[in-house]
Amino acid sequence: MELIGTIKQINPVQNFASGFQKREFVLLTEEQYPQTLLIEVTADRIDILDHFTDGNVVRVGINIKGKEWTSPSGDVKYFTSLSAWKVTHKDLANSNQDQ
Numbered sequence: 001m002e003l004i005g006t007i008k009q010i011n012p013v014q015n016f017a018s019g020f021q022k023r024e025f026v027l028l029t030e031e032q033y034p035q036t037l038l039i040e041v042t043a044d045r046i047d048i049l050d051h052f053t054d055g056n057v058v059r060v061g062i063n064i065k066g067k068e069w070t071s072p073s074g075d076v077k078y079f080t081s082l083s084a085w086k087v088t089h090k091d092l093a094n095s096n097q098d099q
Contacts, residue, residue, distance in 0.1 A: 003060045004090060005029040008036065010049050021046055025084075027060060039082045048087050061086035 008026040015021050023046040029035045039062060041049060052058065067079045 001062050001064065003027060003029055003037070003062060005034070005037075005058065005060070007052055007054055007056045007058060009054060010052065013046055023049055025049060027058070030057075037082060039084050041084045041087075045085060048084070052087065052089075057090040059086075059088050059090050060084050
């Protein structure tokens with residue numbers, strides 16, 4: 001799936017004790033009813049945001065991921081995340097300068 005929008009905020013890298021890393025950014029989509037979405041970049045892809053700043057208009061390739069979690073008390077909760085695998089400047093999306 002692909003989204004087009006303006007980067008509102010890029011957060012710093014988060015490091016976890018397990019060695020897992022993620023970085024989140026906020027995207028305001030370009031559509032009739034713009035959405036403000038929190039998107040994450042994980043593992044070896046966290047550096048793809050280094051080429052961007054707040055206000056950049058980008059194309060973002062995402063995967064929608066879901067997870068079921070059962071608490072120690074037996075309650076089941078569901079989580080959904082948007083995970084980016086590619087981010088490019090909107091005007092450069094078809095060039096060889098993709099990031």
